[in-house]
Amino acid sequence: xxxxxxxxxxxxxxxxxxxxxxxxxxxxxxxxxxxxxxxxxxxxxxxxxxxxxxxxxxxxxxxxxxxxxxxxxxxxxxxxxxxxxxxxxxxxxxxxxxxxxxxxxxxxxxxxxxxxxx
Amino acid sequence: xxxxxxxxxxxxxxxxxxxxxxxxxxxxxxxxxxxxxxxxxxxxxxxxxxxxxxxxxxxxxxxxxxxxxxxxxxxxxxxxxxxxxxxxxxxxxxxxxxxxxxxxxxxxx
Numbered sequence: 723x724x725x726x727x728x729x730x731x732x733x734x735x736x737x738x739x740x741x742x743x744x745x746x747x748x749x750x751x752x753x754x755x756x757x758x759x760x761x762x763x764x765x766x767x768x769x770x771x772x773x774x775x776x777x778x779x780x781x782x783x784x785x786x787x788x789x790x791x792x793x794x795x796x797x798x799x800x801x802x803x804x805x806x807x808x809x810x811x812x813x814x815x816x817x818x819x820x821x822x823x824x825x826x827x828x829x830x831x832x833x834x835x836x837x838x839x840x
Numbered sequence: 841x842x843x844x845x846x847x848x849x850x851x852x853x854x855x856x857x858x859x860x861x862x863x864x865x866x867x868x869x870x871x872x873x874x875x876x877x878x879x880x881x882x883x884x885x886x887x888x889x890x891x892x893x894x895x896x897x898x899x900x901x902x903x904x905x906x907x908x909x910x911x912x913x914x915x916x917x918x919x920x921x922x923x924x925x926x927x928x929x930x931x932x933x934x935x936x937x938x939x940x941x942x943x944x945x946x947x948x949x
Contacts, residue, residue: 815884828872834882836881
């Protein structure tokens with residue numbers, strides 16, 4: 723299957739700093755990527771849809787100025803958590819849709835990035 | 841968006857027994873129903889999926905059934921093994937995946 727890589731897998735930062743998480747599709751081109759947030763023992767909550775070359779679409783309740791998403795190429799999307807606070811600590815997961823299999827609806831997930839804000 | 845309900849939230853089974861997880865959805869236009877397995881600290885992995893033009897799909901010990909009329913679909917794991925212990929999520933695809941709340945499956949040795 724297709725491979726989606728996230729980096730870093732875990733990060734600890736101080737309150738007030740910004741953190742960038744990368745999501746790469748390694749062996750396919752992804753016109754669309756999705757960013758999720760997952761709190762302990764909870765399901766995945768969609769934060770935003772990232773489309774290559776255009777602005778991301780944010781879900782209701784997600785602050786676009788706090789969670790900056792950039793999808794500059796067909797293989798890379800980045801999520802930047804700006805001015806992070808302890809309540810932003812979570813597991814962030816990206817997924818990507820394979821262009822060649824777009825009609826199937828199949829999504830491939832990254833391994834996730836654990837963010838801890840002190 | 842799509843409303844997906846998943847039951848049970850936790851499931852404990854004896855090794856070798858079967859495990860069944862059920863999900864219901866609200867949007868009759870949904871046509872893709874994947875199941876994901878998530879191990880601790882990792883991203884979800886697709887284990888099986890089914891499309892609306894079939895009623896059942898099987899892959900070794902894992903099977904999924906779909907009832908479009910009733911708008912529910914189920915995951916069946918037979919001959920469970922300790923490595924099947926994980927959190928399982930159902931989802932439906934209305935372009936953006938809508939996930940169920942998850943089921944924590946524990947297989948007792």
